[in-house]
Amino acid sequence: MPLLLSPEQQEIVDMYAGDLTSATFFAIVEGERQPKELSDSELLDFLQLANFLYRSGEPVISDGKYDFSFLNELRRRHPDHPFLGAVEPEAAAKTVELPERMLSTDKAYNFSTIQRWINRIEKAAHESRKNFSELQFRVTPKLDGFAAWDDGTRLYTRGDGRRGTDITRAMERGLQVAEGGLRGLGPGEIVVDQKWFTMKLAGTFENSRNVQAALIKEKELDPLVEETLREGKAVFYPFSLLPDWLGPWAELSADFTAIVERIWHLLEYTTDGVVLEIVDEEIKRRMGDTRHHHRWQIAWKQNTETVEVRLIAVVPQTSRSGRVNPVAEFPPTRLCGAFIRRATAHHYAMVRDLKIGPGALIRLSRSGEVIPKIEEILEPGEVQIPQNCPSCNGKLIWEGDWLVCPNQLHCPAQIVNSMEHFFKTLGNIDGFGPSALHKIYNGGVRTLGEIYALSEGDLQKFGFGPKQAENIVAQLQRSLREPIEDWRFLAAFGVRRMGAGNCEKLFAVYPLEKIFSLKIEQIKGIKGFSEKIGGELVDGLSSIRREFDQLRALGFTLIPTPLPAENEAEQGGASPIAGKTFVFTGSMAHGKRDDMKKQAKALGARVGSSVSGSTDFLVCGEKVGSAKLSRAKKHLGVQIISEAEYLAMIG
Structure with missing residues (x-):
């Protein structure tokens, strides 16, 4: 029976089909065309399209088929492809800005990584003049669910960390907060009871992830999902309510394995590790964050596997910077539950010095990561160093350990990868992945300025459909308007x-x-x-x-980034909030909460993400969760002020 699309599915297909025709899309979904038969652009377009449909609650293929058939095929061809290492985005038409940014969690697969993390915390403790031996660590289960944020009124998916989807309808349908908790506790995950899944849902859904997608979709709920919600077997679990172990590092390290094992298996929901974090707020502030994760927190996972393979070839690939990266190819090999065919060799100095080439026997590892890692060269192979760029055929030069293509202005790979980096870094525009940019490049466009000058007619000439062209132009205008x-x-x-x-x-x-x-x-x-x-x-x-x-x-x-010196001058000397710790919560009437945080930092204040004993002021806008207010007032003695009082305080 041919696949029939709902109106919601059809809208997403129209917007994100890329190079795919309707006939090709249906043929792929129904198995008439296999992943290995698709061109690179068709494969990437289908992956993106299937992902958007899945995240919109309208999946057309199973999780397993997506991961082990289509995603593995992309991994086989292009192991360093940006799509493999990024948070898979949600459909642009469905996204809104999150109340606060949701960061990922750094991961450790061996104890030496944990020890290096501990050493950094010990250093921060020394700099803060605190006794490291008295610091408290928290260990919680690492939920394997659907990340979301609850601000007390709205519930959002995590999306790409900055923009997510409003899924408040899940709460309106009966999704409960775990442990009888209140609304407004911030980040957490939507999870499904595993015993219930096995008993009631396994015959209909392949895994709990499919159930999570089904319960947030816009259409009418499946009766089984309705029953799951009604029985409280699917919940939103705020991270702050997770069961935990608390204690000093000496106690944790002395019984690390036993503590981890106990915490890992405390819940009836799927977990894939534990999360370790330092509790002290001052140490947290000193440790800070990267663009990807909090430095004061790390996830412990145990699924490292190794395998020995013999190389077939080492293939060069040109990056955005012009560096040519060597990619080792080998026969299909099963590692960590997936078939892999490629692994990065980092740079050509490594290829040259370690004799990585056809015939080499290497040991691979894959510690839960997407891209496998070369651990050891067991037998050398035939070294092959390219002389010309695989993208533009220009002469390559050595720069330290790297082979580099100096043809910046005319190398297709460098131009397209640089364009993709620009749009990805802006973070306020969607729809400019490799497939779309290659199509634009093939239409003769070479600069970002030329992209912003494109009309719908230009884009249709390049092969985009009318709806796609309209959305691309709209996204470009959005990136100009939306503040960054x-x-x-x-x-x-x-x-x-x-x-x-x-x-x-x-x-x-x-x-x-x-x-x-x-x-x-x-x-x-x-x-x-x-x-x-x-x-x-x-x-x-x-x-x-x-x-x-x-x-x-x-x-x-x-x-504009506030300059501390200028702000101090405007205040007529020292800032009235310098040295104080503030937490901002709720919807603000006089601007975005992130902007208020930046301004407070510029005035010399410290800004926390959650209320603690070291918080001086909790600044409340509208729609503040009662749990945060209660904790601040009754248990921590924090002074609660309104947005107007804060503005008066800073003059």
């Missing part, structure tokens, strides 16, 4: 050594107007920058100045 930080805009240009972290450091000291005129000595004076890095940044900034000015002139809505 000035440092993020600069980071999107992909200058070497100028990732988001370094850009934010620069803008914390110098305004945008001065960034491009900075000297090496000025950059070197900023904490974390050396003279060598300063030289690279000066050269890199010079190389993008023209394109930066052209794009900025299009009208991007940039949020």
Whole structure:
């Protein structure tokens, strides 16, 4: 029987079909065309389309088929493909900005990684003049569910960490908070009782993930899902309510295995490890965050496997920076439950020195990661060093350990990968994955400015459908209107050594107007920058100045980074909130909560993500969860003030 699409499914297919025709899409879903028969663009378009349908609660293929057939085929062909390492996004038309950003969790698969994490915490304790032996650690089960955020009124999926989908309808249908908890406890996961799943749902759903997707979809619920909600067998479990172990590191390390095993299996829901975190709020602030995860928290997982394989070839692939990365190919090999055919060899100096080539026998590991890692070379092979770029055929040169294509302006791989990096870093635009960008490149477009000048008619000439073309133009306009930080805009240009972290450091000291005129000595004076890095940044900034000015002139809505010195001057001296710790909660009437946090930091205040004993003020907007207020007032003695009182406080 041919596949019939619902109106919601058809809307997503129309928007995200890419190179796929309707006939091709149906043929893939019904098994008439296998993954290995698809072109790269067809495979990627189908993966993205199937993902959007799944995340919208309208799946057309099973989780297993998606992972082990289509995703593994992409992994076999392109083991370093960005799609494999990113949070798979939700459909753009369904996303909204989250109340707060949801970070991922760093992972450890061996105790030495845990020990390095502990060493960093011990260093932070020493810098804070705290006794490390008295610090408390918390160990909780790591839920394997559907990540979401509850602000007390709305429930959101995690999405890409910055933008998610409003799924409040799940609460309205009967989704309960676990442990009889109240609404508004922030991040957590939607999970399904595993015994209930085995007894009631396994005959209909392949796994609990499919049930989670079904209970948040817009259409009428499946009767089995309704019963699951009615019986309280699917819940939203806030991380703050998880059962835990609390104690000092000496006690945890002395009985690590037993404690981990006990906590891991405490719940009746699927778990894939435990999460370790430091409890002390001051240490948390000192440890800080990366763009990906909190440094004060780490997940312990145990699923490392190894296998020995003999290489068939080492294939070169050109990256955004021009570096040519070697990818080792071998016969299909099962590792950690999946068949793999490729692994990265890092750089060609490693290939040359370790003799990685056809015939080499290597040991691979895959510690729960998407891309396998070469652990050891057991027998050398025939070394083959490419002379020309696999993308543009230009002559390659050596730069340290790396082979590099210097043909920046005319190398297709560098141009397309740089475009993709720009849109991905902006974070306020969807629909510009590799497939769409390759199609735009093949239409003759070579610069970001040319992309922003495209009309719907231009895009249709490149092969996009009318609906796709309309949505692409709309997304481009959205990226101009939606505010983004000035440092993020600069980071999107992909200058070497100028990732988001370094850009934010620069803008914390110098305004945008001065960034491009900075000297090496000025950059070197900023904490974390050396003279060598300063030289690279000066050269890199010079190389993008023209394109930066052209794009900025299009009208991007940039949020200036507050400068502490300027804010202090505006206050007529020391800031009235300097040294105080604030937590902001609820919906603010005078601006975004993230902007208020940035302003508070610029005025010398500390900003926490949750209320603790070290919190001085809890600033409340509208729609604040009662649990947070109760904890702040009754148990911690925190002073609760309104948004208006806070604004009056800072003048």
